[in-house]
Amino acid sequence: MVSRAELKEELTKAGIRPSVQRLAIFEYVRNSCQHPTAEVVYEALHDELGSLSLTTVYNTLKLFVDAGLIQMLTIDDTFRCFDGDCSNHAHFLCNRCGKIMDFGIKKDFLSMVEGLEGLEITDAQLYLKGFCPKCSKK
Amino acid sequence: MVSRAELKEELTKAGIRPSVQRLAIFEYVRNSCQHPTAEVVYEALHDELGSLSLTTVYNTLKLFVDAGLIQMLTIDDTFRCFDGDCSNHAHFLCNRCGKIMDFGIKKDFLSMVEGLEGLEITDAQLYLKGFCPKCSKK
């Protein structure tokens, strides 16, 4: 859990004015171990911030993604979700329960890809799908 | 280039009746080095198959994906495209020109991911983004 004060400073450093809504959304995504969709973020903060609109959630998440503060996942093509952790890691989606899990990746994993010479890589996503241990047993 | 006869047999083996439309769509996606969207497939085959509908293209592509004959890429969340090559390879999307390129991956690249024990993995996609050599120079 990161404190609000720290998150506030991080937003300011990124040149984003920390409004009440922005801070709440940032805190939620950053401290969530889940990988919430815009809809989920909206539902979660709806009570706390009575007047919050879904549009604001979409706009704000996009703002954060563009600033590199969070990342957007498209592991499942039917929805987009967000991850407050921008460090290098793979995502696994369970085909049965729908849970998304994080897994660390060794730093030089791009050496496994052939012919990348001359390419300027700004983003890398490794998406895995299958069955998680719980669902696999059934 | 794979012949129609071979493609026809492959469809039959997969339990899919090789109708004129299906065969044409299968041939197009398999023999395309691009990564066409449903829309592109439709436009390309529109003349050859006058009566083809976009719905049929969507249905058919989905049918092929479910049968494991082709794969769907969601490297760019704003559109879905298809790849007739199901072998293990990474995809790179150029942020400037929008071109999607293929790159081979070493077989044991999943060894770079930590903690996968107990997981049953059915699919793995590595999506890279950045700038291709041409666009990088500018």
Next chain:
DNA sequence: TTATATATTTGCAATGGTTTCAGAAATGAA
């Protein structure tokens, strides 16, 4: 403080890719 400008949020309507639907056409079996 008040006035003014700028930034942010909101609600609603529109967008557009995708899917669904029911009927029509084609196909295969008997």
Next chain:
DNA sequence: TTCATTTCTGAAACCATTGCAAATATATAA
């Protein structure tokens, strides 16, 4: 041929996302 099944089609529905313009909040200047 007839019947059942599969496949195809066009139109309509769906729904996450975005665009827009008005409303609100915040910062700056006077």
